[in-house]
Amino acid sequence: MSNQREQWGSKLGFILAASGSAVGIGNIWKYPHMAGQNGGAAFTMVYLVCILVVGLSIVIAEFVIGRKTQLSPVGAFETLAPKSSWKWLGFLGVASAFVILSFYGVVGGWILKYIFISLSGGFHSLANNPDAAEKLFGGFVSLTWSPVFFQIIFMVICIYVIVNGVKEGIERWSKIMMPLIIVLLIVLAIRGLTLPNGVEGLKFLFQPKFEDLTASSVVLALGHSFFTLSLGMGTMITYGSYLDRKQNLLSSALWVIALDTAIAMLAGIAIFTTVFALNADPAGGAGLIFFILPSVFPQLVGGAIWGTLFFILLFMAALTSAISILEVVTAYFIDQKGWSRKKATIQFGAVITIVGVFCSLSMGGGINLTEFFGISFFDFMDYLSSKYMLPIGGLLTALFILKKWGVNNFMDELKKGMDKSKLSKELITVLFGIAAAVVGFIIISEILEVVFGITLIQ
Numbered sequence: 001m002s003n004q005r006e007q008w009g010s011k012l013g014f015i016l017a018a019s020g021s022a023v024g025i026g027n028i029w030k031y032p033h034m035a036g037q038n039g040g041a042a043f044t045m046v047y048l049v050c051i052l053v054v055g056l057s058i059v060i061a062e063f064v065i066g067r068k069t070q071l072s073p074v075g076a077f078e079t080l081a082p083k084s085s086w087k088w089l090g091f092l093g094v095a096s097a098f099v100i101l102s103f104y105g106v107v108g109g110w111i112l113k114y115i116f117i118s119l120s121g122g123f124h125s126l127a128n129n130p131d132a133a134e135k136l137f138g139g140f141v142s143l144t145w146s147p148v149f150f151q152i153i154f155m156v157i158c159i160y161v162i163v164n165g166v167k168e169g170i171e172r173w174s175k176i177m178m179p180l181i182i183v184l185l186i187v188l189a190i191r192g193l194t195l196p197n198g199v200e201g202l203k204f205l206f207q208p209k210f211e212d213l214t215a216s217s218v219v220l221a222l223g224h225s226f227f228t229l230s231l232g233m234g235t236m237i238t239y240g241s242y243l244d245r246k247q248n249l250l251s252s253a254l255w256v257i258a259l260d261t262a263i264a265m266l267a268g269i270a271i272f273t274t275v276f277a278l279n280a281d282p283a284g285g286a287g288l289i290f291f292i293l294p295s296v297f298p299q300l301v302g303g304a305i306w307g308t309l310f311f312i313l314l315f316m317a318a319l320t321s322a323i324s325i326l327e328v329v330t331a332y333f334i335d336q337k338g339w340s341r342k343k344a345t346i347q348f349g350a351v352i353t354i355v356g357v358f359c360s361l362s363m364g365g366g367i368n369l370t371e372f373f374g375i376s377f378f379d380f381m382d383y384l385s386s387k388y389m390l391p392i393g394g395l396l397t398a399l400f401i402l403k404k405w406g407v408n409n410f411m412d413e414l415k416k417g418m419d420k421s422k423l424s425k426e427l428i429t430v431l432f433g434i435a436a437a438v439v440g441f442i443i444i445s446e447i448l449e450v451v452f453g454i455t456l457i458q
């Protein structure tokens with residue numbers, strides 16, 4: 001076992017790596033669509049409250065637990081609560097990493113393929129023809145070999161970055177990719193805003209439409225705040241474990257949240273100004289990214305360039321997130337089993353890739369996994385993680401601090417690296433209490449609905 005734990009090289013590097021984890025496919029395809037469909041600015045306001053009350057508390061909780069123990073989730077909970085069952089919360093995180101990365105890697109592969117399609121002028125024949133774009137996408141994802149090939153390349157790149165270590169791999173690449181993501185998004189947003197009618201997209205995204213905001217939009221906003229901030233599976237515990245005691249964890253958490261939110265908004269502006277300028281359908285999900293945009297870009301002057309830049313940006317966002325997911329697994333085998341970084345990353349990167357192959361094939365390209373609990377294996381892995389595993393992980397983390405470790409111990413660690421702290425024990429207790437109550441209620445209502453068909457939230 002290596003006795004010298006790796007550390008981040010700088011505060012900036014840590015913030016860029018943690019926000020690189022947060023900024024991912026979730027920001028670029030999930031948020032803009034959700035906001036547009038669920039009341040625009042009205043949804044954004046609810047989302048911001050969720051991020052600030054629930055999200056911020058759990059980001060700080062994870063950073064504090066990681067830095068205190070200098071260990072990844074399983075070891076961290078074992079150290080703070082020896083001989084208890086809390087270590088299973090750490091194992092839940094490792095399991096969530098397997099589940100999320102298996103389908104995330106598949107989407108990473110699709111994005112990679114779309115960079116090549118755009119570069120070779122392949123969107124040209126899709127101009128103003130979303131049906132043709134949908135056919136192209138549907139045809140590609142339901143193939144057997146090609147999506148798997150691109151998924152493997154995506155995963156190999158991810159493994160390569162991690163094998164190079166915390167400072168020389170994760171931090172180095174985050175420092176290159178995060179600024180590029182921001183610059184590219186600003187360029188694309190300006191491009192969209194300067195198109196005739198582009199401003200209509202801003203209205204779609206930012207005009208408050210309270211009539212579209214339902215109770216289930218609130219649930220959506222909460223669930224998304226976990227996914228987008230990479231919470232509930234120990235990613236931020238693992239990244240926090242590479243920190244020294246000089247860092248101000250509150251300001252770091254605020255930076256991560258601010259960058260994640262700003263990038264989600266910028267993505268919304270870039271996408272909807274372009275979609276509205278060209279009178280396309282602001283449909284959501286995978287459709288918006290993989291059929292609407294490819295039919296919109298070729299209508300712009302220099303369309304192949306804009307399309308390629310967009311998919312490169314999406315690729316980098318997906319990669320910095322995927323890295324953070326795999327690092328949870330790698331760190332577990334380094335910390336708990338004494339494996340080398342190289343061995344842990346390559347072996348478990350390969351295992352996750354194999355599970356991912358089943359996700360890919362469940363899109364229609366091979367084995368019959370299209371009917372797994374009524375949905376495809378791919379969707380099953382997505383729902384399982386974002387609806388249950390991450391919120392349950394977040395809820396238990398809040399309860400761990402309130403009930404097991406204690407708010408006093410938590411505050412002692414949080415205050416290290418902070419010059420003057422106005423945070424009181426009462427405020428922290430209330431924040432964790434609210435986070436636990438809200439998330440607990442949502443999880444129970446979800447389980448009641450799925451298992452017993454009882455609807456608490458309309």
Ligand code: PFF
Nearest residue numbers: 022024025026227228230235
């Ligand atoms: N935050 C990432 C996104 O918004 O796409 C997804 C994610 C990354 C979830 C890392 C969980 C995680 F641990």
